[in-house]
Amino acid sequence: MPSLTVNDHPLEFRMDPQTPLLWALRDAANLTGTKYGCGVGDCGACMVLVDGEALRSCMISLAEAEGRSVTTIEGLSRDRSHAVQQALVAEQAIQCGFCTPGIAMSAAALLARNADPSEAEIKAGIPNLCRCGVYPRLVRAIQRAGRAMRDLEIIGGAPAPGIGAEDAARAVPAMRER
Ligand code: FES
Numbered sequence: 001m002p003s004l005t006v007n008d009h010p011l012e013f014r015m016d017p018q019t020p021l022l023w024a025l026r027d028a029a030n031l032t033g034t035k036y037g038c039g040v041g042d043c044g045a046c047m048v049l050v051d052g053e054a055l056r057s058c059m060i061s062l063a064e065a066e067g068r069s070v071t072t073i074e075g076l077s078r079d080r081s082h083a084v085q086q087a088l089v090a091e092q093a094i095q096c097g098f099c100t101p102g103i104a105m106s107a108a109a110l111l112a113r114n115a116d117p118s119e120a121e122i123k124a125g126i127p128n129l130c131r132c133g134v135y136p137r138l139v140r141a142i143q144r145a146g147r148a149m150r151d152l153e154i155i156g157g158a159p160a161p162g163i164g165a166e167d168a169a170r171a172v173p174a175m176r177e178r
């Protein structure tokens, strides 16, 4: 049975090792923040961090994720405090929101490598598709998140969730505090 670390929790999945990581996260671990868009590696809605690298979870099997550390949008921060989350809200770079978790994961990986990306670097580093077309606001949000990560700005855009971490974790064992 494939074992991996998800949001800092060791998990063993009693599933076919060829199951795409996306479905293991959504259906078994109840981490539904990771979205299913195209299922063929085009849209990036399913983006997660695997050992810090932004990868499309629809294109990775559980077997390929074996022994690796996966971070989903639920694990990026427990209270929406990650600079990318704050900046996406502050710049209103969210319309329907379906692409947003995947974009946040790509942006977090980009900013971990380069906290001061140019517009061209953002366009090259964020392969995600957004059918609502938030791209101009996205560039502003990512650059703003970078400024916050460099301690040049404080962003207070996103309200804290209206549910405690313990309650939220009740149905999502992969989010339990240890
Ligand atoms: S659902 Fe994975 S890239 Fe679209």
Ligand code: FES
Pocket (backbone or CB within 6 Å): 093, 094, 095, 096, 097, 098, 099, 100, 129, 130, 131, 132, 133, 134
């Ligand atoms: S905000 Fe709707 S798909 Fe991106």
